[in-house]
Amino acid sequence: MTAFVAGPGAGLLSACATAGAGGDPTAAPATSIAASANPKNPFGADAKKPLEVVIFSGGYGDAYAKDLHEELYKKAFPGVSIKHTATQQIGTQLRPRFIGGDAPDVLNNSGPESMDLAALAAEGHLADLTPLFDAPSIDDPAKKVRDTVTPAVLDNAKIDGRDLVLNYTVSHRALWYNAKLFESRQWTVPKTWAEFTALGETAKQEGILLFAYPGQKGPYYQLWNVLYTAAKIGGNQVILDIDNLVDNAWTAAPVNQAVAVWVDVQTKYGDKAYFGLDHTQTQVKQLQNEVLFYPVGSWIENEMAKDKPADFEYAIAPIPDVTASDAMPYGAIQVGVGENFVVAAKGQNPRGGLEYLRVMLSKEGARGFTEKTKNLTVVNGAAEGLDLPAGLMSAARAQDAAGQNIITDARFEGWYKELFDYGTEQINVVMAGRSTPQEFCDRMQEKADAVKNDSSVAKQTRSQ
Known part of the structure; x- marks a missing residue:
């Protein structure tokens, strides 16, 4: 598994981000969710089922989730309720919930208290994201989600050979x-x-x-x-x-x-x-x-x-x-993908969790993230034409100068x-x-x- 590498002259913006368990007993296990024929709802998410999202409120804040991604999800499923939590105490607050079978549907696992993903995976708490990567892109249903992101996303998604983690940013x-x-x-x-x-x-x-x-x-x-x-x-x-x-x-x-x-x-x-x-x-x-x-x-x-x-x-x-x-x-x-997101396999709404990540990986979701946080995402072409701050442009130039010499x-x-x-x-x-x-x-x-x-x-x- 590697960090994202832009080839010589590729340019940052064009090359990367332009650069007992809880839950409904009738819900299918997340590992069995497969993309359906409906490109607008490929995971068969229940439009009325509540969704819970927990975000690490660090350098990126949480407005990108509360005011953007969650609103886009609500647009797709009018009337749905979303419980939003922002915290810097990821481990303290979430570890007991995973153990108790009450995990949130989507977790931004980041910061000094981030949880041990390998341990969560071993205990069966992380939903398989392969259906997400194989699902049609919101922007172009003829393309799979995996074809709209930098390849490092797929490399870094794996734990024990399974796609379990979405790294969302290029840093x-x-x-x-x-x-x-x-x-x-x-x-x-x-x-x-x-x-x-x-x-x-x-x-x-x-x-x-x-x-x-x-x-x-x-x-x-x-x-x-x-x-x-x-x-x-x-x-x-x-x-x-x-x-x-x-x-x-x-x-x-x-x-x-x-x-x-x-x-x-x-x-x-x-x-x-x-x-x-x-x-x-x-x-x-x-x-x-x-x-x-x-x-x-x-x-x-x-x-x-x-x-x-x-x-x-x-x-x-x-x-x-x-x-x-x-x-x-x-x-x-060093150039890499980071800021990981996971879907709880034993959560109340794993299908909705996968759809939420698909929303994040749309150009509208990714471009809005960059506008709000001044950081690039892994979605190709999402930041084209944006007026980026000086530091980010400095990083783009440094990556171009580094060429293949990426740590x-x-x-x-x-x-x-x-x-x-x-x-x-x-x-x-x-x-x-x-x-x-x-x-x-x-x-x-x-x-x-x-x-x-x-x-x-x-x-x-x-x-x-």
Whole structure:
């Protein structure tokens, strides 16, 4: 399974998103739902049956669901009632409901409390999305839904070989900075690690941190950053080995080196006070030009839109060359699909859940999402002609410049949540200087080995 890759010159906008169980005992199991001959209602959803939708209210907010997707669903089924819930406590609120057989029909599983999808799949809680991908597109019934989205959607949908997850957005994770600040100081974006640290010295003289990440509710941003740096040094095989639980994957030299260089940056150009801040507080500090580079994804622009001052313009910077022999050249960035949605197999209305996702994958649903969130979706052609913000255009240019040099996404986050959660704890420990880079790698390898040797954990594999 791979992250979405745009070919050289493809262009972001054209290539990607232009870029006891509960329920009605008479309802057919979600796994048996097949597309019918009716293109307007291919899953045979009951037009009068209520639907429940739970949305993670993070960087994208929830207006796109409440004011757009749910309204489009109601347009298709006039008079239907939809229960809408927005929360940041996905696991806390939803885990007991799944266990109790009272799961919502559609779940946006995201954020620091996201649920373990592999575990939910193993317990039979996730509806098969193959009928969704094989259903006729709302925009063109002659096309299947699978033919209207970037192929990475289909690659990343699978758990244990089954289509169970819809990733809805295209995201760019790298280092984000204020282009207007750089322009006013006549600074250039560093391409080598020597240039990066030299800029750190210059910024320090002006009371600006070279780099920061949130120690609370966002340390996984830095875990991602370290892994992408390791891939920059050693190639995407580094991440594939970690995902595949290959022996000694975490203790490989590129991983150790990536941890070491970022610990060095934190020590010399960071501030331990940020370990006590959450993502919003840290992002406000960057908007106040107290931080130059922040490791995050392209949702940042919308997330901070209300707080962003006029003299701040988000732009994306690739990870600088760490060595003269990095496996991936300067300009390589991570581009992937994300923001996953699932339908509860044991929910009250799985047929309606599938139809809701089909609505999301219409051009109207996808274009509206981009308009409301300033982020791209996986629906081809949906964002053509939209006036996109500066940060998103910067990401589009960066993806075009990267060509085939795309850093893959790490999949163990969804496959082995216990390992990922442990990593988010340990990255704070090592970045704060309470362990060495080698100790971090050893601890992560020990944890990965424990997962590998645990017969109760379903194992996943990827080849690219």
